[in-house]
Amino acid sequence: MRRLSITRREALTDLWLAGPATLVMVLFIFLPVAIVAVLSFTDYQFGAPSFAWIGLENYSKLFGSTLGRRAISNTLIYVAIVIPVSVGLGLAVALGLHRMMAWAPWLSQLLRTIYFLPVAATLVAMSVAWQMVLHPSLGVVNQTLAALGGTPQDWLSDRGLVLYTLAAIGIWQAVGYNMVLFLAGLVAIPPELYDAAEVDGAGHGWSRFWTVTWPMLGPTTLFVMVVTATNAFRVFETVATLTRGGPAFASDTLVYALYREGFIYFKAGYASAITMVFFAFLLILTLAQFRIVEKKVHYR
Amino acid sequence: MTRSPVLELRGLSRRYGQTTVLNDIDVTIPEGSFTALLGASGCGKSTTLRIMAGLDRPSEGEVLLSGKDVSQKTTHQRNIAMVFQSYALYPHLTVFQNMALPLTMRHLSSLGRMPFVGAVAPGSSKARNLIAEKVGAAAEVLGLTDLLHRKPSSLSGGQKQRVALGRAMVRDPVLFLLDEPLSNLDARLRVKMRAELVALHRRTGRPFVYVTHDQSEAMAMADQIVVMIGGKVAQAGAPRDLYDRPASRDVATFIGHNAINLFQPADGMPGLHPAADEAVIGLRPEHLSPAATGALEANLETAEYLGSEIILALRSERGTEIRAIAPGDYAIPAPGSPVRLGFEPTRLHLFDEQTGKRLEVAS
Amino acid sequence: MxxxxxxxxxxxxxxxxxxxxxxxxxxxxxxxxxxxxxxxxxxxxxxxxxxxxWSNFVVALTETDVPLFLWNGFVVVAGILAFQILFAVPCSYALAQRRFKGRTFVFGMVLAALLVPFHVTAIPIFLGFAKVGILNSYGALILPFVPTAFGIFLFRQFFSQLPSDLFDAARVDGLSETAIVWRIAFPLAMPAATAFAIFSVTAHWNDLFWPLIATTDPHLATPPRGILYFRDEESGDDVGPLMAGAVIITAPLVLAFLLAQRKFTQGLAAGGLKG
Known part of the structure; x- marks a missing residue:
């Protein structure tokens, strides 16, 4: 066997180390993205022998039809509810637990564990549990409402209510995650700043919050908002488990529509267009996130 | 006495893109020698060492090991050991495992190196005993026997240093390369380790190549010093040669505890040497001291009393700064007083004004 | 006061x-x-x-497929993690500690891949798998997640903080680059590997989207997919066993979280970078 020159061998080593990962990235990420972009301009149906180029028709169908617009607006409403509420609650819980650390560390620790539980728990199984909690007759929510003299609601089958119910479950899941990110931000605030605020007469309550805590948490807050938004945009598990987009598409979202059109009705072309729109929303958000992370680094 | 060369670098250059780090250097490492590569940071000494090791490749030139070209061989194939400035101990392995790793790679087949399976692989128990024996012996020499089961994070700087040496020793390499191995130790430990390194060098009988920026370290340990300046070998020779006959103005400036006095022709010091108006003259402060009949006269500016000696800073009539050393019992005159200074003419160094090269002129 | x-x-x-x-x-x-x-x-x-x-649990464990769902979940999650590490670690090491042509390009690809949510690639991967005929297999559930830009990114960050002397020392000691990856770099990267493993295991144990698409065989159902089969079959009268099944499926991760809270929080918070 002829011995390879050392530069040759080094190059082969690099190929051996970095090549496989690069290859699977191309195969399972970049190639599919290219294909989905191309498919979105066709009327391809899964299993069909051929397809035709139909230009932007899939997109105009998505943006022009009631159903398509429904999926987009539902997703945007869902995101618009989940972001402010889960970020606000996450911040409030983090502030409370952070202060509680000073006088009841064990309780603070216990509550933090509880708030984080939904992040680790299997969302589909928890959705099944939520279904029972919200059950029209057997659920604890309606039973409590009835006992208090209120009107029981069809939380998951009332067209006007279902999207808000799903948003509430989304918030339930996101608060703990946001709390952890905020707690990390709170710990990073240098204590000298609070001493300085104390000296300047802004050491208590709201003035302390507005002069020190809130400005110092600014970058964290932006970051948390974008992370929450990217997660909210992908809402799928709760929809698929609890409503399947219904009733009458009242809780249809982009990812669920993608799934339904692509994998139940096998309309690969149309589903690809939905995918591209979903991708565009997320790209904008993720690029914003990168900008923020970068800023956060310079800030320090 | 001619010792056969173990390692030779011939016409070696190294460029990274546009920057030339090493420019046509020749270095010879004789059998059993202790060579110091001495230079300021960025002079190319570490690159030279890495090329010797095979961790870096020259852009031009040859690396010969025992007369054979080894440019196509890896460090391990060259059987060269290297001790790193940061020691580079594997944090997740014990001292024993750190020292045994090079042997494991050599004596055990890839099957024998595997966990669990390795224990039953053919020939592995014999090899394992051999490894344990060699590591044990090296640990004994370095006083590490009690530390073999510790992780590096629990060791002191000096102990880590010894483990790094031990890892180099166990495999009985043809050449030891040491990259500023003492620079992370405190001053007291450094002096102690110098002696240990010299003893280790004697014991192994192998050539050592030692990179340092500290000339006193190089002077104290090496029998050959290669002074590198700006990617070139400025001078190679015994410590005494470097001090007594520096090959250039730059080497003269670099070597020596006290900064050498360099008098330019424009400084007008005709009392020094007949050639003083055409060459640069170097004279070390320790060779220039107050003498009633001295050839030079200058005004005293400051005097630093150091106990055994006194460092004098003076200024000549034409404003040239002069440094001289007086014995500790010298009566210091008032600042501004004229002082006569004397010297041995053989202690003068003459350098070409343009090239900075040493001029051999009978004095 | x-x-x-x-x-x-x-x-x-x-x-x-x-x-x-x-x-x-x-x-x-x-x-x-x-x-x-x-x-x-x-x-x-x-x-x-x-x-x-206790009978609800007994029913869930003996008369339903819940144990099978757990096993499938284990196989899929372990398979994904093992392949992810096998591919990502050598690549991250090369990106962090070696200089080669195309290094910047490969790293650029990693950053670009970070921007792509899995949902975007689902249709073409489904079409491709259908063509090759490997839908409805463990392979179909594992393969799409083998490339992990996030993992490469995380490990690369870790490896580039390690001193290069350490790897030079290993080369002097006679380790091949492959041996350096698995005997030196990977053991040192355990903190990063733990965070990554927690992120990966949680994400794929809980994933519903891809199992819903790639498999139609109930015997291949992962826990979330399985609990839906269970729910849709029982149609309202076996709520007790269904809830017991949900408890069993949620338990492994929740228990792991309770036992290693700090590591979990860190691992999942690190995932925020990927989103």
């Missing part, structure tokens, strides 16, 4: 009430899983069962 006491009381009240809401579905799930059948279908509010009823 009194003011601070009152504000503490208020904030504690708020925090405990919030925690109660968070716990509500967990408690209701446990309560239903332990309730006897007649109590489940009673219209009175009754959070605690009158007696602990």
């Amino acid at each position: 009194i003011r601070s006491f009152i504000s503490r009381a208020w904030s504690t009240l708020f925090l405990v009430a919030g925690a109660a809401v968070i716990l509500l579905p967990f408690l209701w799930m446990l309560s239903l899983a332990f309730k006897p059948r007649d109590e489940i279908f009673s219209a009175d509010i009754q959070l605690l069962p009158s007696r602990i009823e």
Whole structure:
């Protein structure tokens, strides 16, 4: 066997180390993205022998039809509810637990564990549990409402209510995650700043919050908002488990529509267009996130 | 006495893109020698060492090991050991495992190196005993026997240093390369380790190549010093040669505890040497001291009393700064007083004004 | 003094009430899983069962496919993690500690891949798998997740903080680059590997989207997919065993989280970078 020159061998080593990962990235990420972009301009149906180029028709169908617009607006409403509420609650819980650390560390620790539980728990199984909690007759929510003299609601089958119910479950899941990110931000605030605020007469309550805590948490807050938004945009598990987009598409979202059109009705072309729109929303958000992370680094 | 060369670098250059780090250097490492590569940071000494090791490749030139070209061989194939400035101990392995790793790679087949399976692989128990024996012996020499089961994070700087040496020793390499191995130790430990390194060098009988920026370290340990300046070998020779006959103005400036006095022709010091108006003259402060009949006269500016000696800073009539050393019992005159200074003419160094090269002129 | 006491009381009240809401579905799930059948279908509010009823768990574990779902979940999650590490670690090491042509390009690809959510690639991967005929297999559930830009990114960050002397020392000691990756670099990267493993295992144990697409065979169902099969079959009368099944499926990760809270929080928070 002829011995390879050392530069040759080094190059082969690099190929051996970095090549496989690069290859699977191309195969399972970049190639599919290219294909989905191309498919979105066709009327391809899964299993069909051929397809035709139909230009932007899939997109105009998505943006022009009631159903398509429904999926987009539902997703945007869902995101618009989940972001402010889960970020606000996450911040409030983090502030409370952070202060509680000073006088009841064990309780603070216990509550933090509880708030984080939904992040680790299997969302589909928890959705099944939520279904029972919200059950029209057997659920604890309606039973409590009835006992208090209120009107029981069809939380998951009332067209006007279902999207808000799903948003509430989304918030339930996101608060703990946001709390952890905020707690990390709170710990990073240098204590000298609070001493300085104390000296300047802004050491208590709201003035302390507005002069020190809130400005110092600014970058964290932006970051948390974008992370929450990217997660909210992908809402799928709760929809698929609890409503399947219904009733009458009242809780249809982009990812669920993608799934339904692509994998139940096998309309690969149309589903690809939905995918591209979903991708565009997320790209904008993720690029914003990168900008923020970068800023956060310079800030320090 | 001619010792056969173990390692030779011939016409070696190294460029990274546009920057030339090493420019046509020749270095010879004789059998059993202790060579110091001495230079300021960025002079190319570490690159030279890495090329010797095979961790870096020259852009031009040859690396010969025992007369054979080894440019196509890896460090391990060259059987060269290297001790790193940061020691580079594997944090997740014990001292024993750190020292045994090079042997494991050599004596055990890839099957024998595997966990669990390795224990039953053919020939592995014999090899394992051999490894344990060699590591044990090296640990004994370095006083590490009690530390073999510790992780590096629990060791002191000096102990880590010894483990790094031990890892180099166990495999009985043809050449030891040491990259500023003492620079992370405190001053007291450094002096102690110098002696240990010299003893280790004697014991192994192998050539050592030692990179340092500290000339006193190089002077104290090496029998050959290669002074590198700006990617070139400025001078190679015994410590005494470097001090007594520096090959250039730059080497003269670099070597020596006290900064050498360099008098330019424009400084007008005709009392020094007949050639003083055409060459640069170097004279070390320790060779220039107050003498009633001295050839030079200058005004005293400051005097630093150091106990055994006194460092004098003076200024000549034409404003040239002069440094001289007086014995500790010298009566210091008032600042501004004229002082006569004397010297041995053989202690003068003459350098070409343009090239900075040493001029051999009978004095 | 009194003011601070009152504000503490208020904030504690708020925090405990919030925690109660968070716990509500967990408690209701446990309560239903332990309730006897007649109590489940009673219209009175009754959070605690009158007696602990283990039969729901017995039914879930012996008469349904829940144990199979757990096994499938284990195989898929372990397979994904093993392949992800096998591919990502050598690549990250090369990106961090070696200089080669195209290094910047490959790293650029990693950053670009970070921007692509899995949902975007689902249709073409489904079409490709259908063509090759490997839908409805463990392979179909594992393969799409083998490339992990996030993993490469995480490990690369870790490796580039390690001193290059360490790897030079290993080369001097005679280790091949492959041996350096697995004997030196990977053991040192254990903190990063733990964070990554937690992120990966949680994400794929809980994933519903891809298993719903790639498999139609109930015998290949991962836990979330399986619990849906279970729910759709029982159609309302076997709530007890269904809840017991949900408890069993949620338990592994929740228990792991309770035992290693700090590591979990770190691992999942690191995932925020990827989103």
